[in-house]
Structures are given as C-alpha cells and as structure tokens.
Amino acid sequence: MILSLRVDALAIFYHSAFAGLANIFFFPPLVMLILSFGYINARIGQIDFDETVYPEVDFQQDRDWYGPSGVLREFDPLDPSSGALWIGNPLNPLNGAYINRHSS
Structure with a gap:
C-alpha cells in the first residue's frame, strides 16, 4: 500500500471499489x-466423543466440609469449629452468657 504513493497504477487500483x-x-x-x-475439523475428527470419563468424586471429603446443620463449617452456628459464630461460645451475642464488653 505504501508503494502506491510512488506507482500510479497501484494508486489507481487502491482508489477503486474492487480494492x-x-x-x-x-x-x-x-x-x-x-x-x-x-x-479444526481435522482436530475434532481425532477426538473420540463416545468415551465418557467421569472424575473420581470423594463424597466423604465433601461431608467433612459441612457442619451438623448442612452449612459450611466456618459459618455453621451449631459447629464448635466455627469460632465465635458457635452458639455455645460466650463471645457470640446470641449466647445467654454473653457479656457486652464494648458497651458505650
């Protein structure tokens, strides 16, 4: 295209609708x-779509993630490993033994 600045035949071509x-x-x-x-057709033709491969699923590992109420352990108020969210924790405001240490 730069050459069309020097050659008139190319300039005429680049100014046409065909260009x-x-x-x-x-x-x-x-x-x-x-x-x-x-x-792409050649690559897809090599793939065998009839064979289905299912990943190994460890259902026991999934059960370990959830607490007694079916919520993730970090957010389950019935699971002691949830920290301050646990109902039995005295730092939880929903606990009867809760003492508000930051009252104004």
Missing part, C-alpha cells in the same frame, strides 16, 4: 478464520 472489497475479503482475522476450518 475496498479486496480489503474486506482479505482482512487478516477473516482469512485466519476461514483457513482454520480445515485444521
């Missing part, structure tokens, strides 16, 4: 998309 169509048809992403169809 505009050529720029659209030979736009690099479009050309890459069109040329990649054969490659």
Whole structure:
C-alpha cells in the first residue's frame, strides 16, 4: 500500500471499489478464520466423543466440609469449629452468657 504513493497504477487500483472489497475479503482475522476450518475439523475428527470419563468424586471429603446443620463449617452456628459464630461460645451475642464488653 505504501508503494502506491510512488506507482500510479497501484494508486489507481487502491482508489477503486474492487480494492475496498479486496480489503474486506482479505482482512487478516477473516482469512485466519476461514483457513482454520480445515485444521479444526481435522482436530475434532481425532477426538473420540463416545468415551465418557467421569472424575473420581470423594463424597466423604465433601461431608467433612459441612457442619451438623448442612452449612459450611466456618459459618455453621451449631459447629464448635466455627469460632465465635458457635452458639455455645460466650463471645457470640446470641449466647445467654454473653457479656457486652464494648458497651458505650
């Protein structure tokens, strides 16, 4: 395209409507998309879609994440490992033995 500044024949070509169509048809992403169809079809043809592979699931590990009420252990008020959220913890405001140490 830079050469069209020096060569009049190329300048005439680049000012034509055909050059505009050529720029659209030979736009690099479009050309890459069109040329990649054969490659993608060849790659997909090699894949065996009939065989289904299921990952190994450890249901015991999932059970260890949840507390007695079915909530994650960190947020379960019935699980002592939830820290201050545990109902039996004296730092929990819902506990009967709670003492508000920060009263104004």
